[in-house]
Amino acid sequence: EVQLVESGGGLVQPGGSLRLSCAASGFTFSSYAMSWVRQAPGKGLEWVSAVSRSGGTTYYADSVKGRFTISRDNSKNTLYLQVHSLRAEDTAVYYCAKVATGPWGQGTLVTVSS
Amino acid sequence: DIVMTQTPLSSPVTLGQPASISCRSSQSLIHSDGNTYLSWLQQRPSQPPRLLIYKISNRFSGVPDRFSGSGAGTDFTLKISRVEAEDVGVYYCMQATQFPYTFGQGTKLEIK
Secondary structure (H helix, E strand, C coil): CCEEEEECCEEECCCCCEEEEEEEECCCHHHCCEEEEEECCCCCEEEEEEECCCCCCEEECCCCCCCEEEEEECCCCEEEEEECCCCHHHCEEEEEECCCCCCECCCEEEEECC | CCCEEEECCEEEECCCCCEEEEEEECCCCECCCCCECEEEEEECCCCCCEEEEECCCEECCCCCCCEEEEEECCEEEEEECCCCHHHCEEEEEEECCCCCCEECCCEEEEEC
C-alpha cells in the first residue's frame, strides 16, 4: 500500500524551529518529486515547497522562502521540512504529498504560539 | 502565478442525484512533458485531504467510480454521478504544472 506518514509537529514559540519528517512506503520514493502543502485552521490549502527526485532542485512559496528548507534522504525513503523563524501565521497542518499522482499523507500539526 | 477558480463555491445536492464542480485556470495547464497536472481532492469534515483524481481524469486507488474528471487546457470538471451521504465535504482543484502550485478556493458539497 502506498503511504506517507508525517511526524515532527508540535507547539513552538514564535521565532522557533522544527523539523518535519515524512516517511514513504509502497512506492519507489527516489523516482518522484515530493511536496509539502499546509492548511491553516479553517482555511484552504497552500502549497509550501517541492523537491526534485534527486533532491538537487528545490522550490518554495514566497511566504516561506528563506525560512523553510526542504530536503530528502532517498536511502531512508524520507522527506523533510526544516522550518525556522516561525510566525503565528505558520500555524497549520502540514501535509506531504506526491502531488502529481498521489498519495497524500495524514498531516502533522504545527502550532506557533507563546 | 496560475489562479484556479472553482464554481460553484457551494453546492446543495439531493442524495442520489448528480453533482458537478467546475475549475478554470488562468493559464493552460499543459506541461512541457505533455501531461496536464490537474488534480481534485476531497476533504470531509475534520479529515485530511484525500486525492480523488489526478492528471485530469485518473482516479486514485480506492476512489469509487461515481467520481470522474474531465477537461483540457484551462477548463476542468469533477462529476459525481450519484451523490452519497459520505460525499459531503469540501472539494479542491489543484494545478501542479507550474510553480508555485495553486489551489482553487474550494467547493462545499452539502446535502439538501
